[in-house]
Amino acid sequence: MTVPAILILIVVSLIPLVYVLALSFTKSSMTKPLQEFVGFGNYRAAFHDEVLGISVRNTLVFAITTTVLETVLGFILALALQKERLLSKIFRTLALLPLFTPPVGVAMIWRLIYNPESGMINHYLMKVGLSRGFIAFLGDKKLALPSIIGADVWQWTPFCFLLLFAALQSLPREPFEAAAVDGTTPWQVFRKLTLPMVAPALIVVFLFRMIISFKVFDLVFMLTMGGPGNSTQVASFYIYRVGFKMFNTGYGAALSVLILLLISLFTTPLTIGRDLFMKRIGQE
Amino acid sequence: MATHEFAVSGEPTLAQEESPGSEGALRLLKRTGRIFVIVLFLIFILLPVAFICTTSLKIPLEIRISGALLPQGGVVWENWVKAFSEVPVLRYLFNSSLIAFVSAMLVLFIAVPVTYSIVRFRTGGFLLPSWILGTYVMPPIVVSIPIFTMVKMVGLTNTLPGLIIVHTMLNLPIAVWLMDSYFRAVPKELEFAAWTDGYSKVRTLVRVVVPLIKPGVMVAGIINLILSWNEFLFALILTYSAKSNTFPIGISNFVGEHGLQFGQMSAAALAGIIPIYIMVFFFARNLVEGLTRGGLRG
Numbered sequence: 001m002t003v004p005a006i007l008i009l010i011v012v013s014l015i016p017l018v019y020v021l022a023l024s025f026t027k028s029s030m031t032k033p034l035q036e037f038v039g040f041g042n043y044r045a046a047f048h049d050e051v052l053g054i055s056v057r058n059t060l061v062f063a064i065t066t067t068v069l070e071t072v073l074g075f076i077l078a079l080a081l082q083k084e085r086l087l088s089k090i091f092r093t094l095a096l097l098p099l100f101t102p103p104v105g106v107a108m109i110w111r112l113i114y115n116p117e118s119g120m121i122n123h124y125l126m127k128v129g130l131s132r133g134f135i136a137f138l139g140d141k142k143l144a145l146p147s148i149i150g151a152d153v154w155q156w157t158p159f160c161f162l163l164l165f166a167a168l169q170s171l172p173r174e175p176f177e178a179a180a181v182d183g184t185t186p187w188q189v190f191r192k193l194t195l196p197m198v199a200p201a202l203i204v205v206f207l208f209r210m211i212i213s214f215k216v217f218d219l220v221f222m223l224t225m226g227g228p229g230n231s232t233q234v235a236s237f238y239i240y241r242v243g244f245k246m247f248n249t250g251y252g253a254a255l256s257v258l259i260l261l262l263i264s265l266f267t268t269p270l271t272i273g274r275d276l277f278m279k280r281i282g283q284e
Numbered sequence: 285m286a287t288h289e290f291a292v293s294g295e296p297t298l299a300q301e302e303s304p305g306s307e308g309a310l311r312l313l314k315r316t317g318r319i320f321v322i323v324l325f326l327i328f329i330l331l332p333v334a335f336i337c338t339t340s341l342k343i344p345l346e347i348r349i350s351g352a353l354l355p356q357g358g359v360v361w362e363n364w365v366k367a368f369s370e371v372p373v374l375r376y377l378f379n380s381s382l383i384a385f386v387s388a389m390l391v392l393f394i395a396v397p398v399t400y401s402i403v404r405f406r407t408g409g410f411l412l413p414s415w416i417l418g419t420y421v422m423p424p425i426v427v428s429i430p431i432f433t434m435v436k437m438v439g440l441t442n443t444l445p446g447l448i449i450v451h452t453m454l455n456l457p458i459a460v461w462l463m464d465s466y467f468r469a470v471p472k473e474l475e476f477a478a479w480t481d482g483y484s485k486v487r488t489l490v491r492v493v494v495p496l497i498k499p500g501v502m503v504a505g506i507i508n509l510i511l512s513w514n515e516f517l518f519a520l521i522l523t524y525s526a527k528s529n530t531f532p533i534g535i536s537n538f539v540g541e542h543g544l545q546f547g548q549m550s551a552a553a554l555a556g557i558i559p560i561y562i563m564v565f566f567f568a569r570n571l572v573e574g575l576t577r578g579g580l581r582g
Contacts, residue, residue, distance in 0.1 A: 001486070002407050005398035005456060012453040013419045016430035023429065033433065077325055080318045087322055093568040094329055100564050101333075101557055102514040104532035108553040109332045111544070112339055115351070118546050120335050123351030154332060157325075159575070166576035215423040218516040222536050236425040236517075243429050244521055256426040267421060 023253035030247040042254035052255065054230045055238040056262065058145060062234060063213035063266075066152045071206050073153070074160025078168055079194075081161075088165065095158030103155075107222030110151040114138050141231040144224050148232055151219055156212070160205050167201030168194070203274045207267065214263050235259045340364065340550035347546045363547035370548065372526045373555050376534035380556070383444055383530060384512040387451035391508045392501060394452070395459035400489050402460070403467040404475070420457040424517050432521050442528050447519060451512040458511065459504040462578040466500025467493070503574030506567055510560060531556040 024043070027036045046052055081088040098106070113119050116134035125131040137147040171194070179189050217236040220226060226233040226241070239259065243252030335353055340363050342355040350356060367373055401407040408415075431450060432441075440446030470493055478488040494501060519530040526534065535552055564571065 001397035001401045001489075002412070004394045005460075006408075006412075008394065008453045008456050009415055009419060011434070012431070012456075013415070013422065013427065015434070016427035019430040019433070020426065030432075073325075076321065080321045083315075084318065084322065087319075091322065091326070092572050093565065094326065096564045096568060096571055097333065097561060098329055100510050100514075100560050102532055102560065103516055104514075104535050105336075105553045105557040108535070108539075108549055109336045112336060112546055112550065113332055115544070115546070117349060117351070118339070118347050119351045120331075120353060121351070154328065158329065162572060163576055166572075211421050215425070217423075217425060218532075221516070221520075222539070236423055239425050240428070240517075240521075244432075249429050252429055256429070260422065260426050263421075263423065 020253045028250035055233040059235040067209040077161045078164040103218040364551040367551035376531040380531040388509040390452040462504040466497040
């Protein structure tokens with residue numbers, strides 16, 4: 001029963017990874033792969049590649065900022081909705097909309113909103129007198145990356161909310177009832193009861209978001225193409241450019257290997273940390 | 285059964301007991317604060333969607349000079365008519381629907397048995413589940429060059445079957461991950477009974493287990509359908525003409541070629557967003573449950 005699935009895993013991960021690894025040690029192009037063995041040449045080039053440095057930094061900034069913002073906002077929202085029965089029902093349906101909006105739609109929506117002449121933000125900023133001229137959110141080196149982060153927060157905060165809301169709902173009632181009898185303050189209840197009990201779910205959500213954030217590609221492709229300058233250049237988009245626009249697949253492969261290593265550097269400790277934490281509090 | 289611990293219920297379990305009199309004012313204040321936060325978020329979620337809808341109904345000239353939420357110069361359908369006549373929107377929607385539907389079906393066909401096998405018979409021990417998870421963690425760009433090469437080798441670039449196969453392979457891990465907790469919730473005894481009655485493993489799966497976890501299979505199917513519909517990277521590198529362009533690629537190409545005609549583009553984008561929203565509303569409860577069960581297990 002598992003043969004087709006294993007075959008797929010081989011085709012979709014094992015063969016590609018081996019092939020990428022092989023390519024990364026060669027001079028290769030899209031049409032002529034594996035022309036010449038160059039040893040660690042591509043990797044040496046990568047260490048001197050300024051754009052790679054920028055894209056790694058941007059990827060980290062993007063991944064960490066979106067993950068923290070979305071987890072925190074989602075948690076606040078989940079806490080606020082715990083006691084609002086009707087609202088929480090409505091909210092849980094509406095929260096699915098940003099999450100499932102096609103990324104091309106998300107990009108269109110936010111290009112429109114950020115646009116100087118046609119966008120809503122500029123229109124209303126000027127109307128209330130907060131800005132005098134048009135702000136080119138996506139065309140400004142300082143604002144472009146935060147603007148993409150804004151679009152991502154719109155799309156993914158609802159997801160964090162959904163998971164954390166469900167986690168809060170599943171907490172046992174008894175400790176909270178006991179605390180109420182003891183006259184504990186709400187802040188103490190939150191610090192000593194809610195937070196530790198919901199911590200495993202928080203870590204899972206955090207990890208999950210981080211993994212998805214590291215993959216960011218479509219928003220950058222459709223909102224800024226990595227620009228202006230390289231201010232929104234991220235790892236995935238840079239590899240795409242090297243591999244599919246400059247057709248330098250050997251170098252693109254080396255970049256892929258490096259990015260994969262970087263991501264495992266971040267996600268592995270988090271995964272291990274979570275397992276240790278789970279063991280300590282006696283879950284799973 | 286540990287699997288139901290994250291089931292979503294509408295009951296607020298943290299609800300505090302009503303306390304009388306003097307604290308009433310404080311409670312009211314707190315509640316106002318809560319409602320304020322919630323309404324703020326609601327606006328944040330809905331306003332962007334509302335804005336693209338109203339923009340698609342504005343007069344094109346007005347769009348160029350004003351970003352007001354509501355159309356000032358009246359509501360027109362011009363943008364919608366133009367979007368459908370100048371962009372092959374219907375063709376893109378057809379391509380996307382076909383790819384999404386067929387690949388979602390194929391994913392289920394392969395994922396159901398493998399998930400069952402992993403959950404019930406521990407096939408592949410620790411290795412297989414980790415491998416599946418690892419495949420999901422890996423950014424798709426990392427394998428894009430080899431996958432492009434393989435698809436090219438078998439001559440399936442710029443074809444619908446090519447993208448169907450790629451989407452099926454890419455979405456398989458997610459389907460396994462989503463259905464896992466549903467399979468775990470099925471009591472073993474039922475299957476033992478079926479085996480004693482002489483059912484084969486495959487027949488037990490099809491006749492006994494799958495009917496019990498219909499919601500899980502359905503959720504996995506819908507989510508895979510939407511993921512394929514939304515998928516960007518592989519559709520971008522594997523299709524290069526309207527013949528096989530999916531909706532996301534068609535729209536994004538059009539933006540690149542024709543600059544930003546926001547009215548038309550809003551209408552075209554909405555043509556691909558609205559079907560998804562209808563589906564989401566229709567299956568909202570299942571989706572919330574499926575996501576939270578799968579998601580929280582980690």
